[in-house]
Amino acid sequence: xxxxxxxVESNLGxxxxxxxxxxxxxxRVIVADTQAIFRAGLRKIFALEDDIRVVGQSETMAxxxxxxxxxxxxxxxxxxxxxxxxxxxxxxxxxQSPALRVVxxxxxxxxxxxxxxxxxxxxxxxxREVEPELLVDCLRKVAEGEPWLDSKGNxxxxxxxxxxxxxxxxxxxKVYDKLGxxxxxxLALFCLHNRVxxxxxxxxxxxxxxxxxxxxxxxxxxxxxxxTVS
Numbered sequence: 001x002x003x004x005x006x007x008v009e010s011n012l013g014x015x016x017x018x019x020x021x022x023x024x025x026x027x028r029v030i031v032a033d034t035q036a037i038f039r040a041g042l043r044k045i046f047a048l049e050d051d052i053r054v055v056g057q058s059e060t061m062a063x064x065x066x067x068x069x070x071x072x073x074x075x076x077x078x079x080x081x082x083x084x085x086x087x088x089x090x091x092x093x094x095x096q097s098p099a100l101r102v103v104x105x106x107x108x109x110x111x112x113x114x115x116x117x118x119x120x121x122x123x124x125x126x127x128r129e130v131e132p133e134l135l136v137d138c139l140r141k142v143a144e145g146e147p148w149l150d151s152k153g154n155x156x157x158x159x160x161x162x163x164x165x166x167x168x169x170x171x172x173x174k175v176y177d178k179l180g181x182x183x184x185x186x187l188a189l190f191c192l193h194n195r196v197x198x199x200x201x202x203x204x205x206x207x208x209x210x211x212x213x214x215x216x217x218x219x220x221x222x223x224x225x226x227x228t229v230s
Contacts, residue, residue, distance in 0.1 A: 027143045030056040030071060032064040033079040033105070042077065045132045052139060061089055068097040074143055075123075080106045080113070087116040094121045101142050105130075114149070118189075124148035151184040 029046065031039050031054055039057050046052040056071040058064040061083050068076060076093070083089035090102060103124035104117050114125055123142045126135060127150050138148040154172070158165045172184075181187045 026051045026053045027075060027139055028053055028055045028071070028073045029139065030054070030058065030064070030067050030073045030076040032058045032061075032067070032076060032082055034059055034081055035079075038079075042135075045136070049136055052136065065093060065096060068093060068100055073100065075101045075103060075139055078102050078104050079128075080104055087113065087120050090117060090122060091120045103138060103142055103148065109150075118147075118149075126150050147185065147189060149185055149188045151188065 029052060031042050033039050033042075036059070039059070043054045043057075046054050055073050056067045058067045059082075064076070064078065064082060067073075078086075078090065078093070080086035086104065086106075090104065093102060094100065101123040102121070103126060104122050105126055105128050106113065107128050109127065117125055124138050124147060126138055126148070130138075130150060134150075141148050152160075154165045154168045158168045161168075172187075175187065176182065179187065179190055181190055
């Protein structure tokens with residue numbers, strides 16, 4: 001595969017006519033992906049937005065590190081397949097450019113990788129199948145300092161576990177109320193912080209306080225008694 005040079009758009013820092021941001025700035029984005037068609041697609045999607053500008057692109061991890069250092073960007077969209085170890089690649093990227101906010105694009109949901117990426121500093125994680133409008137929303141939220149995580153809808157969850165959509169809604173509402181969270185994202189971050197989703201015997205990336213009984217409580221247990229998480 002022919003290697004592309006790290007590239008950048010012209011007129012960096014110059015607001016476009018009709019820009020949405022009141023301060024005249026836009027969200028500067030670097031797209032790091034192995035597939036040219038994916039990079040081109042994102043550039044076309046973001047070109048339709050008044051407040052987002054692609055300032056650079058790369059197709060290898062070495063190019064991505066160079067782009068992050070060379071260009072003034074707010075967010076870097078990082079394809080997980082860019083490295084055989086995406087979590088370590090993220091750590092290396094943020095060691096070099098700690099102010100950069102990284103949204104990782106993954107081919108499919110992977111609970112263990114998701115937890116690892118958030119621990120190592122990812123600001124957002126999206127599926128490669130994400131709808132364009134959701135990716136745009138993701139960039140805006142991340143630019144404002146909010147984390148982003150794709151989540152399944154109630155209907156998809158119900159089909160997967162063999163129940164009704166209403167049962168899923170009722171169950172989630174019960175969990176939200178008991179934990180004091182507002183939505184799936186806050187729930188996911190709560191689970192990440194408290195190691196609720198960890199079932200692997202592997203050691204965590206960084207030492208975490210024990211829950212007392214040597215294992216993390218399940219969501220079912222939390223729904224019954226939120227005191228199971230201290």
